[in-house]
Amino acid sequence: MMRTRPLKVALLGCGVVGSEVARIMTTHAGDLAARIGAPVELAGVAVRRPDKVREGIDPALVTTDATALVKRGDLDIVVEVIGGIEPARTLITTALEHGASVVSANKALLAQDGAALHAAAEKHGRDLYYEAAVAGAIPLIRPLRESLAGDKVNRVLGIVNGTTNFILDKMDTTGAGYQEALDEATALGYAEADPTADVEGFDAAAKAAILAGIAFHTRVRLDDVHREGMTEVTAGDFASAREMGCTIKLLAICERAEDGASVTARVHPAMIPLSHPLASVRGAYNAVFVESDAAGQLMFYGPGAGGAPTASAVLGDLVAVGRNRLSGATGPGESAYAALPVSPMGEVVTRYHISLDVADKPGVLAQVATVFAEHGVSIDTVRQQGKDGEASLVVVTHRASDAALGGTVEALRKLDTVRGVASIMRVEGE
């Protein structure tokens, strides 16, 4: 049964994502109405530059006064696709206070202030949905929050940033160095002029915080996520990875400790075996592995960014929120009842690949091995390569804590037979 009074939707931001949301709302109006049960009306569009020509958008709807728009009081749904912390945070809060449900694509804000925003939504009996905030078009938040609601998720492991995956894929397939691959990503529009948020892992860390929070029913903030960027990955690292039958990916990893009593979340480059499905995720694509008690291993794959894919996720949320408006219900909100402690990086347990430059003389291997043993880090394999009085040792460890590995490396640096630690890389997905 179709209601004739339309749902009023305000769009905050009309850039890469917002313009696609507006376009699809117009071109697919009939489908959206049928799926929601009421037509959807674009009631206003807030932007920074009012005079910019925006194809398909009635100029009368455009305003620079986003605050007045969200205070109108007659809005059913506010779609926030401005990005950043402010004014997005205040606008979302104000929209909820004035009775609108909110759909957002804002990972930075959700990772930083998700709890407060969820509380505001709950207080006002409204929805706050943000499928588009993690991995663009890939359904991930809804499957984790709803499909796996009867299961126990133990691990989320994924490639959640397309820019860095593009760069690493380039380095892997062409042998290019980091800077060269970044330049190509920039030229092709895969990297922004200032790529910091991507290459330093801030974007992936925000997504890891959101995923960990939902997967473990625990509040995980951006600050809880250990973060290492990928600017120091070298062509040499890829060569080492290949020798081990691996490649290198920037991974977001959210894990429940083996005893189940705590969780961790981290973002860093890591080696993964070429046989792992994540190894073959090419270009700017994203993919996320989810491991749970009953379901086992699931993988979700697709375009992690881009205007249209991200708009697809926004509109999926818009339909769900719209349906909830009509039925007077709200969907699942924050679920943080488990309230597990988030452990520091030192407690994370994984394997390591370490390259050392050492003096090429007898006894060095014994010295190095002793240091590993003293720190309780057990060695899986060692490869020794010597040339002209210089030598390198490549050590792959069994599983050890980050703290134990850190202590080992510190002690190795103090050995006078160790000239330097050329690289340390975690090994995941085995």
Place this chain on the structure above:
Amino acid sequence: MMRTRPLKVALLGCGVVGSEVARIMTTHAGDLAARIGAPVELAGVAVRRPDKVREGIDPALVTTDATALVKRGDLDIVVEVIGGIEPARTLITTALEHGASVVSANKALLAQDGAALHAAAEKHGRDLYYEAAVAGAIPLIRPLRESLAGDKVNRVLGIVNGTTNFILDKMDTTGAGYQEALDEATALGYAEADPTADVEGFDAAAKAAILAGIAFHTRVRLDDVHREGMTEVTAGDFASAREMGCTIKLLAICERAEDGASVTARVHPAMIPLSHPLASVRGAYNAVFVESDAAGQLMFYGPGAGGAPTASAVLGDLVAVGRNRLSGATGPGESAYAALPVSPMGEVVTRYHISLDVADKPGVLAQVATVFAEHGVSIDTVRQQGKDGEASLVVVTHRASDAALGGTVEALRKLDTVRGVASIMRVEGE
């Protein structure tokens, strides 16, 4: 806020899936309660053999009178994991009439009578959820119905039967014939004693009907799905596939016609390029590709069957339906507003790989090529191999309709230089 009065759940069937549902309901009772907002109580378990020992299940709850159980009137949710058409259909309908929402894993029933069951659910204001009916643990129905609700799905292409994928994977990797691979699947418990439903494609066809219905907002019944099994796939077909850089999978394919005005659904073995992500789906795993206007290509991967994985999907639905019970709302029901016609197989357009045994004499290729041309089927490549007066021709076509290809093959069989049509295989995923 936790409600203290529990939601009463009846379990119809306690076999492979049901026993896992019961186990998780007990072991994860606290988590389920927190996620739903009320505790869940197992109120009754209907089975065929009441005296079978069922670990962890209070014998006082067990009954053989499923009808009396669903008529009790105090049930909030009925979980149907008996399977088959009757008594499952009558029990589900009766449960809905008596005020319970229903969660089912029953693909055969949903594919045959989904519309009537949805109508019953809607009439009584209750939910009917069945994520577990398609591809076990893999979230697929919820993403299609909800995450992609703002998008336009054009194609669903997937491996949705683990038994047949196990058999085909064995044939591919070991060179085994169909019977040998089936025997191994049976020995390992991947195939049932009577494997007909799997190897003849009935199981996959039921899933295709369900997926097509949801993806295209159109009623698609089992009878609308063109179905070919995989019992005639030979080691020779795999050899031909390998020569083309392909492998063979049993695929479920749901497509919107290019003009958007009709849809098709089919299940059959097909060659797909080794570079396609579906080509590397091993063993009994399932994976489904979804292509839509805005999101582009998404893939969902995971265990498509098994007690625990299927129970994970059932319990995800249980949480969603439980939440709806508490809020007094219902989730999305059937969406068939688009009501697109389902075209017959003759209108499906794809590429074909055809092997012909022909006489080894001049002019045969010209004759054969003429037949293709007369039927409007354009040839991409031909490979000719001759030995001892016998020869074979391998023809790969450009895209053509199934009807045109059928006419071509019929005419080829009438040529006296064509000794036989050794195999015809569709080529997909390019």
